[in-house]
Amino acid sequence: MKASKLTGFCALLLLLSPSLASCGAAGNSSAINLRVLNWEDYIGEYELEADFDEDGEYETYPDVISAFEAYERIVNKKNVNVIYDTFDTNETMLSSLKTGKSTYDLICPSDYTIQKMMSQGMLVPFDEGSTPNYDASVSPYLNGQLDYITADDGTGKQTPISQYSRGYMWGTLGILYNPAKVSEETGVEEDTVKFDMADWNSLWDSKYHGQMSIKDSMRDTYSVGIMKLFDAEVKKAILDSGYYDENLDLKDGVDINAVIDKITTDPLYLEMDRVFNLSDQETVAKVEDVLLELKSNVFGFEVDSGKDDIVKGLIGMNLAWSGDAVYSMDRGENEAAETIYYSVPKTGGNIWFDGWVMPKSDSLHKEEAQEFVDFLSRPDIATMNMDTIGYTSFIAGQDVLDLVRNWYDPRTYAMYVYHDATLDGDSWEDSDFLYDEEGELVYQDGTGLHEDGDDYGSFDMTGSTYEQAVVNGEPMSWQEYQDLYNEQVAESEDEMLAWDIVDLTYMFEGTVETEGYGLGDTPDDNPYLFYTDELEAIPSPYGGEESVLAGRQFYAQYPPNYLIPKLAAMKDYGDNNRYVLSMWENVKGNNLPIWGVVVFACILGAVIIFAGAGLVTKLRYRKLRVERRKAARKQ
Amino acid sequence: MARAYSKTKRFFSFKRKYLCIPYSVFLILFVIIPIFIILVYAFTGSTEDGALYFSFDAFTSFFTSPTKINILVVSLFVGMLNTIICLLIGYPVAYLLANSKVNKNKILVLLFIMPMWINFVLRTGATRDVLSWMGINGGNHPYLATMIGMVYNYLPFTILPLYTTMIKLDKSQLEAASDLGANSFNVFLHNTLPQSLPGIVSASEMVFMPTLSSYVISDTLSEGKITLFGNIIYLNFSQSQWNEGSFMAFVMLILVGISMLVSRHFDRGEQSERRGTLW
Structure with a gap:
């Protein structure tokens, strides 16, 4: 029995091994092994449909990697086999790369690690024009950021990292918080919590003592320390720029998109960039004091448990990366009925990138590596990646725009029927819009579409588009739709529609077709603008005119454009890394607590007493023995 | 013919000590050489092009850093406290388990080891959830949570060696002592305790040393608020500070050596043959 099982297994192995090696029957006998090293859970893992041979028929692929292999087979007539590995921190990746013999064709490190690898001469530049999809669809703002960050490329010349890398995902570092939970624990009003979270200083506020976990990651927590330490300087720079009023809100009439267009020469950005990248000994020492203070006010440090802890309700606030924040907010609302928010404070913060690089090696498959990056940069593939991992792609383009509209734009919810799968007992991941037999989205008509009798729509929206609403056959603007809805449907103030407009020109400009649009200032007329219903204006609970906008998933994935000039990337510390490291050791280390000293002293005392007592007894017995022997001898 | 045979015999004669070869190879590859590498890194620095040179930089940076020394003291404290608590809890348990009336079929031992x-x-991770459900977490009681986790994790390592010593206790001695008029406290103090000393020593060894270098438990249960020596070594390695990291690993090695020497001291003489454990 055992033997037959074993033979069966061997036979299976024999059958599998040729197919593994050559991966399908594309004819070409020599398969190219493309070795890719990426972060864990950082690529599309859902089934996708694509038509690479353009015969009009869509094929289904189990995930992005197998779709790439098929793409290479069909389009480039190459037999590529992707060997996909993952890593968990930049530092471990870097040291395993330096010591190990393993070679990779593509790695996806973070911004500062790209800089470091470049300056150590570990990277090969991308060929110009080798990634046409990327060049066509990358967000202009993000590409500008990669152009702005430079590193010594080994020849002593400062070269932008955009020559050596192609951006993959990006995001911010902000505060993830559950106002209901924080309010319950601390007694602070929910709106006060939402208001306070727009300020880094709140993390140090003793009324939020023990509510928050921060990152057990040197660089991220250091950046928060910087924001606290230089709060006054940063505020001054923001006011000096002239774009913002005294509440740090955008002034009326300021064309922020024009500012973002020239962001890398903008004085505010340059000042943010300077402050954010201070890592001299003096600054580090000051940050240490600030972080020690923070340590005594937080719940704890974490790197990956925080995103689940906040859903479970163990903590109320978490320092989070935007992608993790999206994950927590989704899980919170779908599984735990918790409304979790995300905030990048008004004084700005950290923006980070992960990008693809090709490390130098003798066996580098440069052409295929570039093809892989370009494949990931197809807007349709980028949406598949975003859909799985929750982070935001560098890639804009029409598919991504459609995805963003589907996810966040209330116009979508107004015109199409959304199917809430949880009502049928399915998982929330199955929730989706309804499609008819032809695969077209089903419009709202409120006339008993649902078998269970739920009346989902209020109007017949047939014929509506993102450009105009068609309500019961009558075309109108989406603004008019809101008024109509408020007049005819809304039963109370709470149900009134008042959609805010989010301007994502910085992300999508030049990557989508704009013919037929007037590029005006309503989303109907400008594809770069989106309506949103998730932003909540919170007036100051402390009096005064100030108010903040509390945001959630959309805000986390695509920060509103008024935040953009206040975001700076944190570069490699270079030689100053050792100061930061020893600062971090000091922050993480503890003195023995007083009770510990007492216990320690007691233990030592007990040991000494026992040892002394033992010694005394021993000596006494010896004395007795000697006396007895003497007495015996006398006899 | 006979000569040829003896020649072959000389070539192929099997000796029992050859069985050690696989382990020796393992020992050299994965124990001796790595320790040597740690030593090399602990007392060198590297220039920009990767060449090593002899230096005491890591040595001075360790002994001039109050933080690192503090972390070491905290680790020693946690290790000692953990050992004592484990012994206090584990000793009576092991004593009971060794009593065959209580522990029929040895099922109970199994439960403790499981x-x-x-x-x-x-x-x-599960301990963290249970504790937070009870209202104890790293946010409010980092030391308590860590100690509970440590004791929970290392208790089986205490009970096992104690148990193996206890079942070999010389019962006739105990009976003789009580026959000769010793009360039960004196029987315990002058007979049971000395007889079980080897078990106590090896239990302490199995708890104290691993506690010093553990970092997952303190990290998870104290929410990163208690940093043990293991954490700081890991941090240094992950930030490419190999020399500092190696030196601290070397310090740890010395501490382990010292604690082994101390335990050897308690362990001399006839008692040692009754030790039922690793060392």
Whole structure:
């Protein structure tokens, strides 16, 4: 029995091994092994449909990697086999790369690690024009950021990292918080919590003592320390720029998109960039004091448990990366009925990138590596990646725009029927819009579409588009739709529609077709603008005119454009890394607590007493023995 | 013919000590050489092009850093406290388990050892959930949470050696002592305790040293608020500070050596043959 099982297994192995090696029957006998090293859970893992041979028929692929292999087979007539590995921190990746013999064709490190690898001469530049999809669809703002960050490329010349890398995902570092939970624990009003979270200083506020976990990651927590330490300087720079009023809100009439267009020469950005990248000994020492203070006010440090802890309700606030924040907010609302928010404070913060690089090696498959990056940069593939991992792609383009509209734009919810799968007992991941037999989205008509009798729509929206609403056959603007809805449907103030407009020109400009649009200032007329219903204006609970906008998933994935000039990337510390490291050791280390000293002293005392007592007894017995022997001898 | 045979015999004669070869190879590759590498890194620095040179930089940076020394003291404290608590809890348990009336079929021992079958990282995660459900967490009581986790994890390692010593206790001695008029406290103090000393020593060894270098438990249960020596070594290695990291690993090695020497001292003489454990 055992033997037959074993033979069966061997036979299976024999059958599998040729197919593994050559991966399908594309004819070409020599398969190219493309070795890719990426972060864990950082690529599309859902089934996708694509038509690479353009015969009009869509094929289904189990995930992005197998779709790439098929793409290479069909389009480039190459037999590529992707060997996909993952890593968990930049530092471990870097040291395993330096010591190990393993070679990779593509790695996806973070911004500062790209800089470091470049300056150590570990990277090969991308060929110009080798990634046409990327060049066509990358967000202009993000590409500008990669152009702005430079590193010594080994020849002593400062070269932008955009020559050596192609951006993959990006995001911010902000505060993830559950106002209901924080309010319950601390007694602070929910709106006060939402208001306070727009300020880094709140993390140090003793009324939020023990509510928050921060990152057990040197660089991220250091950046928060910087924001606290230089709060006054940063505020001054923001006011000096002239774009913002005294509440740090955008002034009326300021064309922020024009500012973002020239962001890398903008004085505010340059000042943010300077402050954010201070890592001299003096600054580090000051940050240490600030972080020690923070340590005594937080719940704890974490790197990956925080995103689940906040859903479970163990903590109320978490320092989070935007992608993790999206994950927590989704899980919170779908599984735990918790409304979790995300905030990048008004004084700005950290923006980070992960990008693809090709490390130098003798066996580098440069052409295929570039093809892989370009494949990931197809807007349709980028949406598949975003859909799985929750982070935001560098890639804009029409598919991504459609995805963003589907996810966040209330116009979508107004015109199409959304199917809430949880009502049928399915998982929330199955929730989706309804499609008819032809695969077209089903419009709202409120006339008993649902078998269970739920009346989902209020109007017949047939014929509506993102450009105009068609309500019961009558075309109108989406603004008019809101008024109509408020007049005819809304039963109370709470149900009134008042959609805010989010301007994502910085992300999508030049990557989508704009013919037929007037590029005006309503989303109907400008594809770069989106309506949103998730932003909540919170007036100051402390009096005064100030108010903040509390945001959630959309805000986390695509920060509103008024935040953009206040975001700076944190570069490699270079030689100053050792100061930061020893600062971090000091922050993480503890003195023995007083009770510990007492216990320690007691233990030592007990040991000494026992040892002394033992010694005394021993000596006494010896004395007795000697006396007895003497007495015996006398006899 | 006979000569040829003896020649072959000389070539192929099997000796029992050859059985040690696989382990010796393992020992050299994975124990001796790595320790040597640690030593090399601990007392060198590297220039920009990667060449090593002899230096005491790591040595001075360790002994001039109050933080690192503090962390070491905290680790020693946690290790000592953990050992004592484990012994206080484990000793009576092992004594009872060794009594065959209580522990028929040895099922009870199995129950105490069973947690060791589950991966300890998983166990620690579960401990965190249970503790937070009870209202104890790293946010409010980092030391308490850590100590509970430590004791929970290392208790089986205490009970096992104590148990193996206890079942070999010389019962006739105990009976003789009470026959000669010793009360039960004196029987325990002058007979049971000395007889079980080897078990106590090896239990302490099995708890104290691993506690010093553990970092997952303190990290998870104290929410990163208690940093042990293991954490700081890991941090240095992950930030490419190999020399500092190696030196601290070397310090740890010395501490382990010292604690072994101390335990050897308690362990001399006839008692040692009764030790039922690893060392």
